[in-house]
Amino acid sequence: xxxxxxxxxxxxxxxxxxxxxxxxxxxxxxxxxxxxxxxxxxxxxxxxxxxxxxxxxxxxxxxxxxxxxxxxxxxxxxxxxxxxxxxxxxxxxxxxxxxxxxxxxxxxxxxxxxxxxxxxxxxxxxxxxxxxxxxxxxxxxxxxxxxxxxxxxxxxxxxxxxxxxxxxxxxxxxxxxxxxxxxxxxxxxxxxxxxxxxxxxxxxxxxxxxxxxxxxxxxxxxxxxxxxxxxxxxxxxxxxxxxxxxxxxxxxxxxxxxxxxxxxxxxxxxxxxxxxxxxxxxxxxxxxxxxxxxxxxxxxxxxxxxxxxxxxxxxxxxxxxxxxxxxxxxxxxxxxxxxxxxxxxxxxxxxxxxxxxxxxxxxxxxxxxxxxxxxxxxxxxxxxxxxxxxxxxxxxxxxxxxxxxxxxxxxxxxxxxxxxxxxxxxxxxxxxxxxxxxxxxxxxxxxxxxxxxxxxxxxxxxxxxxxxxxxxxxxxxxxxxxx
Numbered sequence: 001x002x003x004x005x006x007x008x009x010x011x012x013x014x015x016x017x018x019x020x021x022x023x024x025x026x027x028x029x030x031x032x033x034x035x036x037x038x039x040x041x042x043x044x045x046x047x048x049x050x051x052x053x054x055x056x057x058x059x060x061x062x063x064x065x066x067x068x069x070x071x072x073x074x075x076x077x078x079x080x081x082x083x084x085x086x087x088x089x090x091x092x093x094x095x096x097x098x099x100x101x102x103x104x105x106x107x108x109x110x111x112x113x114x115x116x117x118x119x120x121x122x123x124x125x126x127x128x129x130x131x132x133x134x135x136x137x138x139x140x141x142x143x144x145x146x147x148x149x150x151x152x153x154x155x156x157x158x159x160x161x162x163x164x165x166x167x168x169x170x171x172x173x174x175x176x177x178x179x180x181x182x183x184x185x186x187x188x189x190x191x192x193x194x195x196x197x198x199x200x201x202x203x204x205x206x207x208x209x210x211x212x213x214x215x216x217x218x219x220x221x222x223x224x225x226x227x228x229x230x231x232x233x234x235x236x237x238x239x240x241x242x243x244x245x246x247x248x249x250x251x252x253x254x255x256x257x258x259x260x261x262x263x264x265x266x267x268x269x270x271x272x273x274x275x276x277x278x279x280x281x282x283x284x285x286x287x288x289x290x291x292x293x294x295x296x297x298x299x300x301x302x303x304x305x306x307x308x309x310x311x312x313x314x315x316x317x318x319x320x321x322x323x324x325x326x327x328x329x330x331x332x333x334x335x336x337x338x339x340x341x342x343x344x345x346x347x348x349x350x351x352x353x354x355x356x357x358x359x360x361x362x363x364x365x366x367x368x369x370x371x372x373x374x375x376x377x378x379x380x381x382x383x384x385x386x387x388x389x390x391x392x393x394x395x396x397x398x399x400x401x402x403x404x405x406x407x408x409x410x411x412x413x414x415x416x417x418x419x420x421x422x423x424x425x426x427x428x429x430x431x432x433x434x435x436x437x438x439x440x441x442x443x444x445x446x447x448x449x450x451x452x453x454x455x456x457x458x459x460x461x462x463x464x465x466x467x468x469x470x471x472x473x474x475x476x477x478x479x480x481x482x483x
Contacts, residue, residue, distance in 0.1 A: 020435050020436070020438075020462065020463070020464075021435070021437055021438050021460065021461070021462050022409070022433050022434060022435045022437060022460070022461055022462070022463060023422070023433070023434050023437045023448075023458050023459065023460050024431060024432070024433050024434075024458070024459040024460075024461070025422060025425050025426060025431070025432055025433075025434060025451075025456060025457070025458050026426075026429075026430065026431040026432070026456070026457045027286065027426045027427070027428075027429045027455055027456060027457075028455040028456065028457050029455050030286075030288050030453065030454050030455040031452065031453050031454075031455060032453035032454075033288070033289060033290055033291055034290070034291040034292075034293060035279060035290065035291070035292055035293065035450050035453060036292075036293040037271035037272055037275050037276055037279070037292055037293065037294055037295070038062065038064035038090070038271070038272050038275060038444075038445040038446070039060075039061070039062035039063050039064050039090065039269030039270070039271065039272060039295065040230070040231065040234075040269050040270050040271065040272045040273060040299075041064060041066055041068060041272055041274075041442075041443060042204075042231035042272075042273075042274075043230065043231045043234050043235060043238075043267075043269055043270070044060060044063050044064065044066075044068070044069065044269055045068050045072065045114035045117060046114075046117045046208045046211075046212065046231070046235050047060055047235065047238055047267050047269075048060065048069070048072045048073075048076070048092065048094065048114070048117075049072070049114075049117035049118050049120075049121050049212060050117075050121065050212060050215070050235070050238065050239065050242070050262075050265075051076075051081075051094035051096055051265075052076070052079075052081065052094075052096045052099055052118065052121040052122065052125060053096075053121050053124060053125065053212070053215055053216050053242075053261060053262045054096060054242060054261050054262045054263060054264055054265070055096065055097040055261045056095075056097070056261075056263055056264030057093055057094065057095045057264050058093070058094045058095075058096075058242075058264055058265050058266070058267065059091060059092070059093045059094075059265075059266045059267070060091065060092040060093075060094075060267045060269060061089075061090070061091055061266070061267065061268045061269060062090050062268065062269045062271075062295050063090050063091065063092040063269060064090060064272065064445035064446075065087060065090065065445045065446070066441060066442055066443065066444075066445055067111060067112055067441045067442045068112045068113075068114040068442055069085075069092065071108045071109070071111045071112045071114065071115065072108075072112070072114055072115065072118075073085060073092070074105065074108045075104060075105050075108045075109065075115055075118060076094060076096070076099070078101065078105045078108070079099050079100065079101035079102075079104075079105075079118075079122070080098050080099045080100040080101055081094060081095065081096040081098060081099040082094070082095040082096075082098065083095075090445075099125065101122075102122050102126040102128050102129050102130060103129075103130045103131070104118050104119070104122070104129070104130070104131035104132070106131075106132035106133075109131060109132060109133070110132065110133055112442060115131070116131075116149065116152060116205065116209075117208060117209070117212060118131075119131060119152055119156070119170060119172065119209070120152075120155075120156060120209050120212040120213040121212055123156060123161060123172050123173075123174055123178070123213070124174075124177070124178050124212070124213060124215075124216045124217070125216075127173065127174050127175045127176075127177065128171075128172065128173045128174070128175075129170075129171070129172050130169075130170070130171050131169070131170040131171075132168055132169055132170075133167075133168030133169070148201070148202070149165050149168075149170050150165055151188050151202035151205060151206050151209075152170070152205065152206070152209050153165050153170065153172065154188070154206075155183070155188070155206050155209045155210050155213065156172055156174075156178075156209065156213060158181040158183050158210075159174070159178040159179060159180075159181050159213045159214070159217055159221075160174055160176070160177075160178055160179045160181075161173065161174040161178065162174070177217070177218060177259075178213055178214075178216070178217040178218070178257075179217055179218045179219055180214065180217050180218060180219030180220045180221040180255075180257055181210075181214075181217075181221055181222075182221070182222045182224070183210055183221070183222070183223055183224065184224040184225055185198070185203065185206055185207050185210065185223055185224065185225050185226050185227065186198045186224070186225040188200075188202045188203055188206035188207075189202065189203040189206075189225075189343065190370075192340075192342045192343075192344070192345075192370050193370070194340060194342075194368070194370075195342070195344070197342070197343075197344045198225055198227075198343060198344070199342040199343040199344065199370045199371055200343065200370070200371060201371055201372050201373075203227050203343045203371075204227045204229070204231065204232060204343065206227075207223065207226045207227035207232045208227075208231070208232055208235055210223050210226075211223070211226075211232065211235055211236055211239065211253070211255070212235075214255040214257055215239050215242075215244045215255065215257060215258065215262055216257055216258050216259065216260060216261065216262060217255075217257035217259070218257055218259045219256075219257060219259075220254065220255070220256050220257070221254070221255045221256075221257060222252060222253075222254050223252065223253040223254075223255070224251065224252055225251060225252075226252070226253050227343060228250070228343070228344050229303060229343070229347070230270065230273070230299055230302070230303035233248060234270070234299065236248050236253050236255075238265060238267050239255070239262065241265050241266075241267075242262040242263045242264065242265040243258065243262050243263035244256070244257070244258055244262055268295065268296060269295065269296075270294075270295055270296035270297075270299035270300055270303075271292075271294040271295045271296065271297070271300050273300055273303050273304050273307075273347065274347060274349045274350060274416075274443065275443075275444060276292060276294070276300060276304065276325070277304065277307055277347075277350045277353050278353060278419055278423070278444070279292055279327075279450070280292075280311065280316065280318070280325075280327050281353040281354075281356055281357055281423060282423050282426070282451075282454060283327040284316055284327070284329075284330065284334075284357060284360070285356060285357075285360075285423055285424075285426070285427040286426060286427060286454060286455070287329060288454060288455075289326070289327060289328050289329055290326070290327045290454070291324055291325070291326045291327075292324070292325040292326075292327070293323055293324060294323050294324070294325055295323070297320070297322065297323055297325070300325075301320065306344075306345045306346045307346055307347070307350055310337055310339050310346065310354065313335060313337055314334045314335045314336075314337045314357060314358070314361065315330050315331075315332060315333075315334050315335050316330060316334070316357070317329070317330060317331070333360070333361070333362040334357060334358070334360050334361045334362065335361060335362060335363075336358070336361045336362060336363035336364060336365045336400075337354075337358060337361065337365050338365065338366045338367075338368070339351065339354045339358070339365070339366070339367050339368070340367075340368040340370065341367070341368065341369045341370060341371055341375075342370040342371060343370075343371060348369060348371035348372055348375060349415075349416050349443075350416075351367050351369055351375070351396075351416075352375075352378050352416045352417060352419070352420035353416070353419070353420060353423075354367060355367055355378070355379075355382070355389070355396060355398060355420065356382075356420055356423055356424060356427075358398045358400070359382075359387055359398060359400060359401065359402075359403065360400065361398075361400045362400060363400065364397065364398060364399050364400065365397075365398045365400075366395055366396070366397055366398070367395065367396040367398065368394060368395050368396075369394045369395075369396070370394065373394070374391075374394070375414075376391050376396055377412070377413045377414055377417040378412065378416075378417035378420040378421055379391060379396065381406070381410045381411065381412070381417070381420075381421045381424070382403070382420070382421070382424060384406045384407060384408070384410070385403040385404055385405070385406045385424060385428065386401065386402070386403055386404040387401065387403060388401055403424055403427060403428050404428065405428055405430045405432070406425070406428075406432055409432075409433040409434070409435055410424075410425060410432055410433065410434045410435070411434070411435040411436050412434065412435070412436035412437070412439055412440075413436055413439075414436075414439055415439040415440065415442050415443045416443070417436070417439075418434065418436045418437060418439045418440050419440065419443070419444070421434055421436075422434055422437075422440070422451075426451070426454075426456055437460075
């Protein structure tokens with residue numbers, strides 16, 4: 001078996017020495033015109049947590065091999081649950097009947113944000129939960145750049161818990177169990193200045209936390225103005241399949257808590273919506289027609305309705321045929337567009353990809369970010385490649401123009417910034433070195449193999465990061481391939 005090209009999290013000694021994993025990337029002739037998309041990460045993560053509400057087995061199908069899956073599996077095993085993973089079949093089976101711990105393992109939780117969804121389920125199960133900081137992309141403004149936790153505490157307090165957040169630490173107790181509540185989730189959002197609808201960085205997490213807490217609470221919970229995207233709406237439907245009485249309408253989710261364990265469930269994850277947008281973008285940038293094979297395409301199509309609206313308007317031809325989505329070459333230059341990333345509109349994770357597409361438009365375009373503050377970490381890298389972009393508060397103004405080779409290494413400081421810079425480097429066609437590739441393992445399963453089918457040549461290694469002090473030293477470099 002050939003080694004996997006999946007960047008591991010940085011160890012402390014390497015990070016202290018200024019070392020970082022990198023990929024050397026270069027475009028080449030395509031090898032295949034069809035790719036199967038992996039399962040939806042943003043639904044997999046809360047479902048792995050929800051399995052802890054049951055004493056019967058849960059099975060997740062099409063569960064992608066991401067850092068989050070590995071970390072959550074490690075956390076659940078440390079807490080006493082049994083987790084069996086069929087790597088080839090992308091199936092995860094969780095039996096939490098023996099789960100006994102209430103302390104989220106800090107070594108695992110520091111790597112990903114997904115461990116935060118264990119907080120409501122461990123609290124519901126044991127009446128107490130303790131945790132350190134939770135990792136992930138450093139875009140949340142939390143303690144020392146980590147992801148914030150205060151909104152999770154505020155949600156759980158609505159269910160009768162007593163919560164303490166101290167720096168990166170989190171403690172909650174509910175010795176008499178959780179009780180149903182009426183919660184307006186708009187309280188955990190900010191109004192989109194363009195529409196007045198709820199948006200913001202805490203909205204999704206607050207909704208999922210409330211759903212998990214309500215499932216086994218005593219009495220009825222009413223969630224008004226819940227986060228509208230599939231990762232939350234589908235989570236509610238998964239809980240219903242596990243025996244929880246759930247009624248989902250566009251503006252409200254009502255849950256009659258079980259006041260005890262939920263039943264077992266088999267969850268077929270839809271294809272990852274952001275991976276779909278990523279490879280639509282790759283197809284256009286590389287000028288290669290591409291067919292994406294999807295799971296549960298109806299969820300993908302509904303969940304990406306805002307993205308598909310803008311792709312049609314800018315002139316990206318897409319053909320839907322059952323489980324297949326075909327991306328054809330645009331017949332004319334792409335049109336300029338104004339794209340707003342908001343909780344009810346385009347995913348914030350998708351806006352860096354739209355920025356790449358709009359560089360190829362026939363006139364200036366604008367991106368507006370209303371979810372995360374200043375999520376334009378890819379802009380400097382694209383500017384080094386000749387992109388004419390200017391940031392004005394939460395707006396990114398884009399002047400069309402071709403990219404050119406970067407004068408030095410590129411660095412992605414979060415998952416989607418790394419993805420955008422990776423696609424930009426491939427589109428230019430000349431060799432580039434990209435740092436920050438460890439972020440990609442949190443959002444894309446088997447990414448090198450999929451890119452290789454599009455002709456990418458990728459060499460992985462570890463070297464002193466470009467901004468490290470001192471001599472460059474030796475480089476560990478190895479040609480890697482998917483198994």
